Amino acid sequence: MxxxxxxxxxxxxxxxxxxxxxxxxxxxxxxxxxxxxxxxxxxxxxxxxxxxxDKKGLLAAVTAQIDAEMDARLQAISDGAQDAWQGFCQRCHAYLEMALEPEIQRIVLRDARAVLGGASPDSQRHCLDSMQRLIGNLMARGVVADADARALAALIYGSLSEAAFWIADGEDGDARLARASQALDLLLRGLLVRA
Incomplete structure (x- = not known):
């Protein structure tokens, strides 16, 4: 051998x-x-x-690879933004826009959810940790109203995830994205410190 x-x-x-x-x-x-x-x-x-x-293990590995690439793209948006708040908003919108990309839509948002039950716990934890850091930074800068950063991260992450599944699930993905983007803007404005 x-x-x-x-x-x-x-x-x-x-x-x-x-x-x-x-x-x-x-x-x-x-x-x-x-x-x-x-x-x-x-x-x-x-x-x-x-x-x-097995085939399921292969799907999990492919999903993890795509998740890592998505995370890198989102991190680049945050890192490249001149304004932390705008970077956060752009990052959230970019996540929803990814739901229309064929590979992400089919593999991550449809098949992985049906076969694996969604993202791995490690991937979810990483996303939540990342979002918590961003929100905590925005709170420290006085941009986002003071709240529990982990709870807020969980709410936003959950909202984005469910909206992405909804966008990917229909034939009218572009229209769903437009409606979700409007709703996201409303949600994000609610985070801001009131003058």
Whole structure:
């Protein structure tokens, strides 16, 4: 039996992830055949089982990868904003806009929710921690009214998540996004310190 190098193992894993992302996005999780997907990747089912355990494990890994990319995009918005409040608002709106991106819509907001029950607890905790830091910073600057930052983060994160699921769920995604964006603006204005 030939032992594979670490680099070869990582390459195999990356190939499986990239192929699964493409196939899950195009066909959906339920309609994806593992035999066809691994053949398209030029690999065996054994490689899939070795790296991910099963089809569900592969979906979890693909979802985690996309979640990390989404988080990096949102963080770049916050980091690049000249005004912390505007950056926070732009970040919230960007999250809703991502619900219309085919890969995110199909894999993260539809299939992962149906098959995995949604984002992993670690991913949710990371999102909440990040939002809590942003809100705490805005409170410290006197922009957002004083409240429990964790409770506020949970409410906003939950609202954004449910709105994204709602946007992704219908054929009229653009119209749903427009309505959700208006509602989000109303919600965000309610956070501000009153003059």
């Amino acid at each position: 030939v032992r594979r190098t670490r680099a070869e193992m990582e390459e195999t894993r990356a190939t499986l992830l990239a192929t699964a992302r493409q196939v899950f996005c195009e066909q959906g999780y339920a309609d994806t055949s593992m035999d066809e997907m691994t053949a398209q990747a030029g690999l065996t089912r054994g490689a899939l089982y070795h790296h991910f355990g």
